[in-house]
Amino acid sequence: MKKFLTIVVMGSLFFSGCATRGVTEIDPNAVNYELSYQVGTIESLKPVIIKDNGTGTFIGAISGLVLGSMIGKGRGSTLATLAGGLGGAYAGNELGKANALELSVLLDDGRRVVVIAKGKDFYKGERVRIVKHNGRVYSVEPFSLQ
Structure with missing residues (x-):
């Protein structure tokens, strides 16, 4: 899972440099x-x-679910996944506003x-x-x- 996150982060940094300023x-x-x-x-x-068109909320929720699932074991992992998804959805909604x-x-x-x-x-x-x-x-x- 750490390899996947590393690839995602490196890819986003690479492609962010492609934008023309x-x-x-x-x-x-x-x-x-x-x-x-x-x-x-x-x-x-x-x-x-x-308002956010839903994209920020969706991406935030998925990111929060993935990060939350890496915390804890058993019932704690389930709660961390749920909290991560909800927190990510909220953060994504706020970031999606302009x-x-x-x-x-x-x-x-x-x-x-x-x-x-x-x-x-x-x-x-x-x-x-x-x-x-x-x-x-x-x-x-x-x-x-x-």
């Missing part, structure tokens, strides 16, 4: 589609939390929209570009005429 990540569904964008000015913003901002934007055409953006800091009065396809927002980013 400083480059915008694009949803794979955006490839080969014509995207449109709208430009506007942020009128107001407020912090929001995006901080974001709800932006109220006055578009250049006079309409007002509200979009949720994560991963960037925005401020009131900032000009932004909202990239969309079929009504779905792919990204919100600062906009400047350069």
Whole structure:
């Protein structure tokens, strides 16, 4: 079992180095589609939390079960496995949440929209570009005429 955990940890460290830093990540569904964008000015913003979609809870529960099963013997092992699974599910749910901002934007055409953006800091009065396809927002980013 220790060999398995070593392989998992080493593999995750190896693949984490493959991520490109400083480059915008694009949803794979955006490839080969014509995207449109709208430009506007942020009128107001407020912090929001995006709920876990279940993935963090699931991965946390499995990890907790595996780690909990390595503790104790007999009935103690069963309790440790159960506690590990529950604790892992809770931790995974919390880690699966993401901080974001709800932006109220006055578009250049006079309409007002509200979009949720994560991963960037925005401020009131900032000009932004909202990239969309079929009504779905792919990204919100600062906009400047350069």
